[in-house]
Each structure stands twice: as C-alpha cells, then as structure tokens.
Amino acid sequence: MQYELTLPADYDMTVIERRVAERGSATDAFPHLGLKAYAVRRIGRHGSPVNAYAPFYLWHDPAGMNAFLYGPFRAIVTDFGRPAVRHWVGAAFHRGPAFGEQPVFLTRRRVPLPADVLPGDALDGQLEPPAARAGLHSEAVAVDPDRWELLRVTLWTAAPARPDPGVTGFDVLHASTPHLERLATGRLW
Known part of the structure; x- marks a missing residue:
C-alpha cells in the first residue's frame, strides 16, 4: 500500500523530516506490518520534479492494513486531508544480499500489463528474484487488478x-520493520 502527498514546490521538507523523526517509531512494533518505508521525494534530488511524502507498506494480511487505515492514519487525514491510498495484491517478495541492513532508498516502477495477454501470462518472467546487486535490500512485486498494472518496489541500503x-526514486527517512522477516518469499501463489 502507498499514499503519496504531493507538496508545494516551496514546502519546507524539514517539516516532514521532523514528523518522521518524532513519530516514525510508532510503527516499529505495529501488528501485521512487514515494512513501512517513510519515503520522500525532494525537487531536484534523484530527478524528482516534486516534493512528496509517500510512505510505502508491506502487510502480512488485510487486518493490519485495516487497523492502520481506521486508526493511526487519522493523523495524516487530520494534518493533510484524506489522500487516495493505492493498494496492490502481492505477487512476489525477494530478499537481497543486504537484507539484514537498514534500507535508505526505494525505487518504484509501475508498468501496465498488456491488455492482449492473459494476466497470469503477463506475469511470466516478472516474479523472478532480481539480480544480486550491491546494496539491494529486498524487492516486492504486486499487481493492481483494477488498472492491471504491475508494481515493482525495490529497497536499497544506498x-x-x-x-x-522509468523508476521513481525516494529517500527513506525511517524504515519500520517489525515483522519483515516473516514476509513470505518467492512467488506468492
């Protein structure tokens, strides 16, 4: 799941940095949460045209996502309004060589699945582990069956x-990983 708050070009991003420093540990033991990456984009950094706050989550099950959306998420709604929350169906999760280290960067790629190919066939070759690269923490692959879009999120230690x-880069200010080691790996069906 991910929501992205696009902020004004002149927004003081230290406000978000302080928010994460003060509140980020609140999800360090959140039930059913594999990962919350407190992700941000800053104008001009890694080619970003915008400032944004865009946390990304990996849940063990919908109960955790529901508990978050109908509980602690009220702080975001109160401070920024109610953003659209994108959520995908998990298709694969892979650990990288730097899995034991703290992720500090996230890349996101969204690709439409071809309309003239059966959904399962469109995923062929998309669910294999990524090539081992220095700093590769983990990778999640998921599908939005409403838009028939493939999502690939990769976490990095640098x-x-x-x-x-074709990827969007995000700095990760903090990563809560209370149950990351329990996320199922490989193809998820």
Missing part, C-alpha cells in the same frame, strides 16, 4: 548511482 530508467 541510493543507486544511476537508477534504472
């Missing part, structure tokens, strides 16, 4: 020197 074309 920002890649040159992110792949």
Whole structure:
C-alpha cells in the first residue's frame, strides 16, 4: 500500500523530516506490518520534479492494513486531508544480499500489463528474484487488478548511482520493520 502527498514546490521538507523523526517509531512494533518505508521525494534530488511524502507498506494480511487505515492514519487525514491510498495484491517478495541492513532508498516502477495477454501470462518472467546487486535490500512485486498494472518496489541500503530508467526514486527517512522477516518469499501463489 502507498499514499503519496504531493507538496508545494516551496514546502519546507524539514517539516516532514521532523514528523518522521518524532513519530516514525510508532510503527516499529505495529501488528501485521512487514515494512513501512517513510519515503520522500525532494525537487531536484534523484530527478524528482516534486516534493512528496509517500510512505510505502508491506502487510502480512488485510487486518493490519485495516487497523492502520481506521486508526493511526487519522493523523495524516487530520494534518493533510484524506489522500487516495493505492493498494496492490502481492505477487512476489525477494530478499537481497543486504537484507539484514537498514534500507535508505526505494525505487518504484509501475508498468501496465498488456491488455492482449492473459494476466497470469503477463506475469511470466516478472516474479523472478532480481539480480544480486550491491546494496539491494529486498524487492516486492504486486499487481493492481483494477488498472492491471504491475508494481515493482525495490529497497536499497544506498541510493543507486544511476537508477534504472522509468523508476521513481525516494529517500527513506525511517524504515519500520517489525515483522519483515516473516514476509513470505518467492512467488506468492
């Protein structure tokens, strides 16, 4: 799941940094949560045209997501209004060589699945583990069956020197990983 709050170009991003520093640990033991990456984009950094606050979550089950959305999420709604929350169906999760380290960067790629290919066939070759690269923490692959869109989120222990074309990069200010080691790995069906 991810929501993205696009902020004004002149927004003081230290407000978000302080918010995460003060409140980020609140999800460090959240039930059913595999990962919450407190992700941000800053104008001009990693090619970003916008400032944004865009936390990304991996849940063990919908109960955790529901408990969050109908509980602690009220702080976001109160401070910023109610954003659209994107959520996808997990298709694969892979650990990288740096899985035991703290992720500090996230890349996101969204790709439409071809309309003329059966959904399962469109996923062929998309669910394999990523090539082992220095700093690769983990990768999640998911599908939005409303938009028939593939999502690939990769966590890194350092920002890649040159992110792949077509990806959006986010700095991770804090990562809550209370049950990350319990996330199922490999293809999820």
